[in-house]
Amino acid sequence: MDLKEIQEMIERIARSEFLYFEMEHDGTTLKLDRRPDGTMQSIGPAGVAPAPLAASGPVPVTPLPVQAVEEPAEELHEIKSPIVGTFYRSPTPEAEVFVETGSKIKSGQTLCIVEAMKLMNEIECDVDGEIVDILIANGQPVEYGEVLFRLRPSAV
Amino acid sequence: MTPEGPHFNLGARLPDPITPEAVRTDYTPKIFGRRILYYESVDSTNNTLRQAASRGEPEGTVVLANEQTAGRGRLNRRWISPAGVGIYMSLLLRPDTSGTPLFLYTFLPAVATARALRRVSGLPVFIHWPNDLTLRGRKIAGILTDIRSGRGHPREVIIGIGINVNNMPADLPSELTETATSLAMSAGRRYSRANIIQAILEELERGYALMRTGNLVDILDTWRKLSPSHQGTPVEVVGGPGKSLHGTTRGIDDDGALLIQCADGGLERVAFGEIRRVRGGKRRAPGS
Numbered sequence A: 001m002d003l004k005e006i007q008e009m010i011e012r013i014a015r016s017e018f019l020y021f022e023m024e025h026d027g028t029t030l031k032l033d034r035r036p037d038g039t040m041q042s043i044g045p046a047g048v049a050p051a052p053l054a055a056s057g058p059v060p061v062t063p064l065p066v067q068a069v070e071e072p073a074e075e076l077h078e079i080k081s082p083i084v085g086t087f088y089r090s091p092t093p094e095a096e097v098f099v100e101t102g103s104k105i106k107s108g109q110t111l112c113i114v115e116a117m118k119l120m121n122e123i124e125c126d127v128d129g130e131i132v133d134i135l136i137a138n139g140q141p142v143e144y145g146e147v148l149f150r151l152r153p154s155a156v
Numbered sequence B: 001m002t003p004e005g006p007h008f009n010l011g012a013r014l015p016d017p018i019t020p021e022a023v024r025t026d027y028t029p030k031i032f033g034r035r036i037l038y039y040e041s042v043d044s045t046n047n048t049l050r051q052a053a054s055r056g057e058p059e060g061t062v063v064l065a066n067e068q069t070a071g072r073g074r075l076n077r078r079w080i081s082p083a084g085v086g087i088y089m090s091l092l093l094r095p096d097t098s099g100t101p102l103f104l105y106t107f108l109p110a111v112a113t114a115r116a117l118r119r120v121s122g123l124p125v126f127i128h129w130p131n132d133l134t135l136r137g138r139k140i141a142g143i144l145t146d147i148r149s150g151r152g153h154p155r156e157v158i159i160g161i162g163i164n165v166n167n168m169p170a171d172l173p174s175e176l177t178e179t180a181t182s183l184a185m186s187a188g189r190r191y192s193r194a195n196i197i198q199a200i201l202e203e204l205e206r207g208y209a210l211m212r213t214g215n216l217v218d219i220l221d222t223w224r225k226l227s228p229s230h231q232g233t234p235v236e237v238v239g240g241p242g243k244s245l246h247g248t249t250r251g252i253d254d255d256g257a258l259l260i261q262c263a264d265g266g267l268e269r270v271a272f273g274e275i276r277r278v279r280g281g282k283r284r285a286p287g288s
Helices: A003-015 A066-070 B045-054 B104-121 B183-187 B193-212 B217-226
Strands: A020-025 A028-033 A077-080 A085-088 A110-116 A119-124 A129-134 A147-153 B036-039 B062-065 B086-093 B125-128 B132-135 B138-150 B153-164 B231-238 B245-252 B258-262 B267-270 B274-277
Touching (some): B045 B062, B045 B086, B045 B153, B104 B125, B104 B132, B104 B153, B104 B193, B104 B217, B125 B217, B217 B245
Parallel strands (some): A119 B138, B036 B062
Antiparallel strands (some): A077 A147, A110 A119, A129 A147, B062 B086, B086 B153, B125 B132, B231 B245, B231 B274, B258 B267
């Protein structure tokens, strides 16, 4: 597994309802544990929103492949949803997506639409930079304050 | 009696201009209508106003068009907008703070439009959550609000309103004849589009002034009065969070979300998704 695949897996699990996850693949072991005190807890009823990664504290990942450990911690800029609603990556179902992972973005550029109650809320970027992660799939519900995108801001 | 059907004839159509001169209100507007941009034909009034907004047009600017060639609703659904018969208008707001709850930008135009249509026509126009307007169970007006937000706050709000006023059955595509209507089809007479536009601008002016002072009670109370289907109506919610949901409406909360009591007795809060009124339920929506 490369770093990108590991990051993607962490993102997916962070959005799920799993409190504990462990896997072994090609000599790499990945363990994700966000139980508050390390004990297994029952999971809430179906429909309970999964806790966002940021709210559940750092997710310990052990052991990490060498390149992950050596990767310097990076300050990524987060774009959060201002409302509860449905996340859309394009202005209309048939249209091109606003942005892709790797897209270079200017401040003020539209990243997505979050819709609720026939309010089509276009979310604009507030920095120049590059899209590193798109955390929500098209058409999925998002919570207030949920992280939608992570960007690597351009060097000033 | 409802004279709906393909055979009635309201005689020759008289001129019904909606130019800035024709829709000028008796009072001097503080916000809505102090600047009116009129077009014979545009793709969509929301798109046109958005371009105008990026040129720096002020809050309260109104775009009116005699025809839309690509009028749109939610999820790129079309709003059929033939020349000379409907109202196709968009209004620009530039919120100065983030204090106003966003849902009011969709409730306010619904209330203003319903009140204006009732005042001018005397017909029983109702609202269905969040902002569908119906007359005798058929859709008569649609509202779509486009917001641009940066740093978590709305900075530009464009409210689009489409109303079927003097449309005849032939003006509606065949797939909509069972679900849509116009004032003229329902009442058997035509209405002045300019009078309705003036009434909407006046209602918006009044409602927005209240909203800006933080008085939300008036809008919410009027919305509730004009939306009997938000209480005790069997509905299905699709496209909301999770799977589709069946239940009975139990009012709205202070954030404009619809409360739905499910078959198992649980109360669900629905902030988005599409509400379909379930026909043939034990109780039909009043006004539908």
